[in-house]
Amino acid sequence: MQIKLRVFRFDPERDQKPRFDTFMMDVDPNDRVLDLLEYVKADFDSTLALRRSCAHGVCGSDAMRVNGRNYLACKVLVKNLGTDQITVEPILGLKVIKDLIVDMKPFFDHYRSVLPYLINDDPLPADGKERLQSPEQQLRFEDTTKCILCAACTTSCPSFWSDANYVGPAAIVNAHRFIFDSRDKAGGKRLNILNEQFGVWRCRTAFNCTEACPRDIHITQAIAEVKRAVNTGRIE
Amino acid sequence: MTTTTQPEKVVVKKNFDQVAWTWMRYSAFLLIPLAWGHIILQDVVVGVHNITTDYAINRMANMGWKIYDIALLGFAFAHGMNGVRQVFRDYIHKPETFRLVSIILLVVWFLITLVGAIALLAIQPVVS
Amino acid sequence: MSSIKTTLTGYVGYRGREGHWAFLLHRITGLGVVLFLAIHIVDTSFVYFAPHLYEEILNVYRSTLFGLGEIALVFCLFFHGVNGLRIAYLDMFAPKDWTIDKTRRSAMIALIVALVMWIPSAGYMAYNILYHNFGLFGG
Amino acid sequence: MANVHEFDVVVVGGGGAGLMAAMNASKTARTAVISKLYPVRSHTGAAQGGIGAALGNIEEDNPDWHTFDTVKGSDYLGDQDAIEFMCREAVDAVYDLEHMGLPFTRNPDGRIAQRPFGGHTNNVTGKPVRRSCYAADRTGHMILQTLYQQCIKNNILFYDEFQVMDVLIVDGKAAGVVAVELATGELHVFHSKAVIIATGGHGRIWEITSNAYAYTGDGCAVVARRGIPLEDMEFFQFHPTGIFKLGILITEAVRGEGGILFNAKGERFMEKYAPRIKDLASRDVISRSMYLETRAGNDVNKQRFFYLDVTPEIVNKYAEIDGRTRPDGTPYRVTAEEIMSKIPDIADFCLTYLGVDPTRQPIPVQPTAHYAMGGIPTNKFGQVVIDEQNTVLPGLYAAGEVACVSVHGANRLGTNSLVDLVVFGKHSGLHAAEYALGADMPSLPDDPTGFMREQIDRLRAASGSENVATLARELKVEMFDNVGVFRTQAGLEQAVVKVQELRERFKQVKVTDTGKVFNMEMMQAWELGNMLDLALITAQSALARTESRGAHARDDYPARDDANWLKHTLAWMNGDEISLGYKPVVITQYAPKERTY
Known part of the structure; x- marks a missing residue:
């Protein structure tokens, strides 16, 4: 099918301000938007800069706005968009460095701020084997272990657009993953961090995060569970 | 493996935003009957064209309505002003500016609530 | 990178779904109500502080422009209430229901409930305006 | 500086x-x-399926069996001292990962869950053993x-x-x-x-x-x-089950959970090639079987793909035929929900890219380039x-x-x-x-960035006529056709010539972006240079090895030749020339024998 692809362009070494380049191309409805951008690089304009790696939705490199909504470019097919006019822009709320590449540092700083790692100083089992965990205990936090840190959620969040100091949904998801892990001992610490000024209370449940998550994580639900744990002081 | 999943208890230091968040929700549950009742009665059923000063005075002086209106004043305006504070929280990033705005909002809230409260409490019915 | 420009681009340009629109509408309706409320508390207190002025205020209230504003206000209050109830219920009692299906549906239901409450009220208020201000329907 | x-x-x-x-x-x-x-x-x-370690959490297992399976899987080319070391260490490595917080899927008793995987067997019975420790299908x-x-x-x-x-x-x-x-x-x-x-x-x-x-x-x-x-x-390695055309991996765990491969005639063709463990034979064996089926005209729609069926009806039917049981001895039977819970991401890929629900329809698959056994x-x-x-x-x-x-x-x-x-x-x-x-801190060379600047400058000045994407496309097609699952003398020779030609043309490559900030175009040109070098080394090494062993299958030399080729290839790159040498394989306890599954 014939499509019209508009791509956000900005080269900091040449451009004063961003522009959109338009490409008319013949594509397969089963093509990924990432494929279209690769066609641009191969056949139209090789200077287009974007991040991509695994190309099937597990590495989290290519989160971008497609027709105004966050997706992984490798997980949205042309036919899913239901139109032959496709506009691709960088994710919103992080500084654009070049074309579709944004500065991810603030995002990873927020991630780091919630202690995203297992903390348990208790002695390991004497037999050197695994710490036991029932299937139910594992399922309690399994959903939030799926996060690939692509930033599609955080950059779809109205609270993050208006204040980049907000830790954002991705960081809360990763805190949730440890808070509700029966093997972790620092849930209280994380809840105190998330109870602060830039923590969970900035969430206004606009729900864009959950809609944007390419891994189908129930993000708003996870945030609500963290809010509840902060309020009750009980991790259950 | 049998696990009796005991909820882990942790200590979380109270935070103003947390209290405000909770306040917004609990006050909302109360406000819905109060505010809807008020607006349906005054704006729809009675209608501004049928409201006169005497009507207003008598209504405000009635003990039942007085309690109703005081509850409405207390909950609705505090809920609203905290909502405004949260909205500003999103857009104002400098802590000093935000502190200043919060203080202004607090003063405005206090003054207006005070004016309303005096009027409500002090009013006497007109005898006609 | 957060700026008013980013915020507005996102609010207006991001193609969010029901939750996004519910958030924006909740914020706008909330601000609308609180603005009116501040004025309303002050003007009502005139009943006590300056009853003779209160009559003037009532006349302003009875104007067509204000009447239309009031119709909008009633919508704001209904939507803000229904949607607020939805959020408070999900947050506090049913976090498990923050799923895509249920959220989309509940946001739509909130809007519909608000409209169902508002339309007859708005009709009646409009009738009052037409009756009193324009002498229609035998007024 | x-x-x-x-x-x-x-x-x-x-x-x-x-x-x-x-x-x-x-x-x-x-x-x-x-x-x-x-x-x-x-x-x-x-990585999807799991990490192999003989924890024995579900049934008897030990690191020696893992060692033997790995040696056999390597077609006896693996160094056995290193394999022994790895398989012993694997057990502690998995426990280490668990202690670091890895959220493994669990057994009802709270231990790490394990499942069968291609080529992993109980060395006594020869039957598949549950050795792969996993976290759903996202272990990696x-x-x-x-x-x-x-x-x-x-x-x-x-x-x-x-x-x-x-x-x-x-x-x-x-x-x-x-x-x-x-x-x-x-x-x-x-x-x-x-x-x-x-x-x-x-x-x-x-x-x-x-x-x-x-x-x-x-x-x-x-x-x-x-x-x-x-x-x-x-x-x-060419993994037998990549999504048709896209190459996205469908983990072997799908077969571990009972998925079956079918050809165009609806035959479970792995019965012919690996009568004992059938669909759980090791990857090279299945990829090669697919090639042979294709040559026999049994591929679906003559498009070189096959069906991988993991619908509950098929899984249960063949589990019954194979007499497969659960650890507690009851017959192995599954429901659609169970399958979904074991392979949620795979199901998502199939739905997203193919519109196929794997619990209702078979998945079209074909061999996909997957893993480099060779390297530094x-x-x-x-x-x-x-x-x-x-x-x-x-x-x-x-x-x-x-x-x-x-x-x-x-x-x-x-x-x-x-x-x-x-x-x-x-x-x-x-x-x-x-x-x-x-050690002491070594001294730096006089101009540490010299060689790198030379590479960058060449690319930055590259204003020729050749397009990076075109060269890459030609390289990939050539490699897939002639240095892929099956290889022949003529094909490999042609590939060497073609890659050399591409390397020549690469000298005339064009890089239009001259900027410094995220110059991805230049980086991709440089990466293409790397790929061309490795393609040449791969093709030359393959051309020299006149036998079939593991993933290297030669049409013209179908048998393994231990007398001449039980040795590792070493390839040196001197400019445009590749020189080859060989070194012996370390064999400790397992003498090479015929490899059947």
Whole structure:
């Protein structure tokens, strides 16, 4: 099918301000938007800069706005968009460095701020084997272990657009993953961090995060569970 | 493996935003009957064209309505002003500016609530 | 990178779904109500502080422009209430229901409930305006 | 002048092996990780099925069986001392990962769950054994995330989005690496006592591949340009079940859970080729069987693909025929929900890219380029060895897919890639740190960035007529057709000629972007250069090996030839010439015998 692809362009070494380049191309409805951008690089304009790696939705490199909504470019097919006019822009709320590449540092700083790692100083089992965990205990936090840190959620969040100091949904998801892990001992610490000024209370449940998550994580639900744990002081 | 999943208890230091968040929700549950009742009665059923000063005075002086209106004043305006504070929280990033705005909002809230409260409490019915 | 420009681009340009629109509408309706409320508390207190002025205020209230504003206000209050109830219920009692299906549906239901409450009220208020201000329907 | 940083150990690559190495090295040595991607973007995250370790959590198992299965899977080309070491260490490695917080799927008794996987057997009964420890079908994702989390916890220093373009070797010892910071285009010298290369594989040189865009073989190419040989490059695994056309991997766990392969006639064709373990035969065997089926005209729609069926009806039907039981002895029967819970991500891929619900419809699959058994030769401590006598190059290490220890020999068993990167990542990290503490800081060469600037300048000035994407496309097609699942003398010769032609044309390549900030065009041109080098080495190594062994299947030499070819290939790159040498395979307890499944 014939499509019209508009791509956000900005080269900091040449451009004063961003522009959109338009490409008319013949594509397969089963093509990924990432494929279209690769066609641009191969056949139209090789200077287009974007991040991509695994190309099937597990590495989290290519989160971008497609027709105004966050997706992984490798997980949205042309036919899913239901139109032959496709506009691709960088994710919103992080500084654009070049074309579709944004500065991810603030995002990873927020991630780091919630202690995203297992903390348990208790002695390991004497037999050197695994710490036991029932299937139910594992399922309690399994959903939030799926996060690939692509930033599609955080950059779809109205609270993050208006204040980049907000830790954002991705960081809360990763805190949730440890808070509700029966093997972790620092849930209280994380809840105190998330109870602060830039923590969970900035969430206004606009729900864009959950809609944007390419891994189908129930993000708003996870945030609500963290809010509840902060309020009750009980991790259950 | 049998696990009796005991909820882990942790200590979380109270935070103003947390209290405000909770306040917004609990006050909302109360406000819905109060505010809807008020607006349906005054704006729809009675209608501004049928409201006169005497009507207003008598209504405000009635003990039942007085309690109703005081509850409405207390909950609705505090809920609203905290909502405004949260909205500003999103857009104002400098802590000093935000502190200043919060203080202004607090003063405005206090003054207006005070004016309303005096009027409500002090009013006497007109005898006609 | 957060700026008013980013915020507005996102609010207006991001193609969010029901939750996004519910958030924006909740914020706008909330601000609308609180603005009116501040004025309303002050003007009502005139009943006590300056009853003779209160009559003037009532006349302003009875104007067509204000009447239309009031119709909008009633919508704001209904939507803000229904949607607020939805959020408070999900947050506090049913976090498990923050799923895509249920959220989309509940946001739509909130809007519909608000409209169902508002339309007859708005009709009646409009009738009052037409009756009193324009002498229609035998007024 | 470039920015100079000094460390004891620098790790190049932020995937599983690199992070594991960094974590272990940083316990005693000043360590930095330099990666062209943010570490969580690494391809370890795409690994699905599990990590093999003889925990025996469900049924009897032991590391010796794992060792034998790996040796047999390698078609006896793996070095048995290293394999023994790896399979023993695997058990502790899995427990280590669990202690770091990896959210494994659990058994009802709270222990780590395990499932069957291709080529993993009970050595007594010959039946599949449950050895693969897994976290749903995203085990690699969990490993990558867990290791990254622990690195953050341990305050490891990361240089994200820095492309390493040269390794410094001074007086026969490693002295650091040189990299370009993608965000600024600035050059950085990382001056160090030890260097650990953990840059992953090079599956992007094939057309249909499960590999990430990033898998362009940078690590191999960089060291090869510095005169270090590459080992066993002719052995590249084609995974039998990639999604038709896209190459996206459908994990072997789908067959572990009972999925069956069918040809166009609806026959379960693996019965013919592996009568005992059928659909759970090792990957090379199944890929080759698919090729033979295609040649016999049994591929679906004559489009070179087959069906992988994991619908409950089919799974239950064949579980009954095979007499498969659950650990408690009851017959193995599944429901659609159970299948979904075991392979949620696979189901998502199928729905997203094919519109197929795998619990209702069969999945169209074809072999997809998957894993490099070959790479930079190392010993079991990760030290790079540079000749037939296994002479160590002090201070230089390699681990993970980029390395060839060799534990995978001619064919890697499923789950062993994750075992490899955890075990050898750890030991290379420990060994490098120990070495660094005992060594003096080597001196830097006079112009450390000279060779790298030369490469960059050539690309920056490149204003020829050849398009990077066109050259890459031609390379991939040629490699897939002639250096793929099945190989012939004529095809390989043609491939060598073609790759040489492409290398010539590459000298006339065109790079239009002359900027410094995220000049991805230039980086991709450079990566193409790496791919061309590795393609040539692969084709030449394959052409020389006149036998069929593991993943290297020659139409004209269908049998394994232990008399002449029980040896590792070493390939040196001298400009446009490749010279080959060979070194013996280490055999300890398992003498080569015929390999049947």
